[in-house]
Amino acid sequence: MLGGFEETLNCRLEFPSAAAGNTPGGGPAHFFHCSACLRAARPAAILNGMPRFFYLAILVVALAAGLFAEDAIEGKFVGDWSGSSASGKFQLSVAREDGKPKCTVTFSFSGEDVTTNVTLCRTDGPKIEAQYDFDLSGNRLQSTIRGERKGNALAGTYQTKALEGGAQVDEGEWKAALAQ
Secondary structure, X not given: OOXXXXXXXXXXXXXXXXXXXXXXXXXXXXXXXXXXXXXXXXXXXXXXOHHHHHHHHHHHHHHHHHHHHHHOOOEEEEEEEEEOOOEEEEEEEEEEEOOXXXXXXXXXXXXXXXXXXXXXXXXXXXXXXXXXXEEEOOEEEEEEEEEEEEOOEEEEEEEEEEOOOOOEEEEEEEEEEEOO
């Protein structure tokens, strides 16, 4: 059996006076014959699977969005950092502002809390990168952290350099768990 367009075309061409695109001829017999053809005509085979394909595509996109949402880094994470010259407490908060991640970072050094100015906050699924400037003992420094989420915790590495001259000052590891 032919599909929709082919069926219509054949129905119109069965009568000599009916050409495709013209008003059908043949009188009432042709009208009833073509009406029956058109009612029995089925859509082309390619269209039969389209609704199923459309719903399947929406389901796949929704599931993928749900999987990526679980990996999204958001919340307050509290933990520790440890470098070649010292160690201390570490706190990282990540929130969404205008669709972009916004980070705040604080840490302790020799028992004193150090506030920072975050200049870069980037997340990509379960991965995070942030860069922040701070003053420590009269020195302007910049740290870059890179990490990854595993479950309810983040872990990664950091590198600290002097803002003036760019000399490497320290490097190490950090880890933090989602605060309850």
